[in-house]
Amino acid sequence: MTVQMMRGYLEAEMRRYGFVWSVKNGYTTLTAGLGGKRWKMALTCSEDRFTCYAAYPWEISRKRRAHVLEGLNKINADASFGSCFLLETEQSCLIVFRCDVIIADEYSIAECFEHGLKYTSAALCARWEILGEAAGRH
Numbered sequence: 468m469t470v471q472m473m474r475g476y477l478e479a480e481m482r483r484y485g486f487v488w489s490v491k492n493g494y495t496t497l498t499a500g501l502g503g504k505r506w507k508m509a510l511t512c513s514e515d516r517f518t519c520y521a522a523y524p525w526e527i528s529r530k531r532r533a534h535v536l537e538g539l540n541k542i543n544a545d546a547s548f549g550s551c552f553l554l555e556t557e558q559s560c561l562i563v564f565r566c567d568v569i570i571a572d573e574y575s576i577a578e579c580f581e582h583g584l585k586y587t588s589a590a591l592c593a594r595w596e597i598l599g600e601a602a603g604r605h
Contacts, residue, residue, distance in 0.1 A: 468573060473512035476573070480580045494520075501588045504595055508587075517568040517580065519587045523595075525602040526559040535562065538601040542594060549590050551598075562598055564591050 468476075477495060481488050488497040494509040499521065509520045527535050532553065539551045539562070549566030568583030570576055 468514055468570070470512050470514055472573075473514065473517070473570070476576045477510060477512055477517060477580070480577060483577075499584075499588065501592055504592055506591065515570055517570070517583060519564075519566050519568060519583060521564045521587055521591050522554065523562040523564070523591070523598055523602070525562070525599060525604050526556070527553065527562065527602050528559055531601075531603055532560055535560070535598075535601050538598070542597075546590075548586060551594070562602065564594070566590070 474495075481495065481497075486497050488495050490496070491509075494511050496507065496509045499506055499508045506524055507522045509522075511518050511520075536553060539553065543550045549564055551562055551564050553560040554563045564587065566583070566587050568579055568587075570579050
């Protein structure tokens with residue numbers, strides 16, 4: 468499948484689920500949430516996958532950067548799904564969870580997309596408290 472086809476499928480699935488989304492700098496962006504937790508999410512397409520980026524809502528001060536990176540390294544070493552990294556902003560950093568949703572063929576897109584969003588949300592929420600504490604959120 469081409470990237471353009473994947474984008475078309477992504478947009479169709481977003482409409483089907485009733486998500487409010489926009490396209491910014493080539494990324495499909497939305498606010499996601501589960502169980503009272505909210506975060507920003509960006510999705511991008513390639514020929515055989517969607518890549519999901521989900522940013523935790525806390526800013527990390529530059530002073531806490533090394534401490535948070537140490538924790539992210541431990542989390543990534545133990546993870547079986549996705550990985551976390553720090554995204555530098557103008558004045559701070561954000562913790563971002565990244566995962567790929569691989570699409571086998573066009574018949575499995577809807578199922579893969581649904582499962583990818585569910586697994587991404589579950590993985591993000593599973594680390595919510597520990598990363599919040601690492602970020603200095605009390």
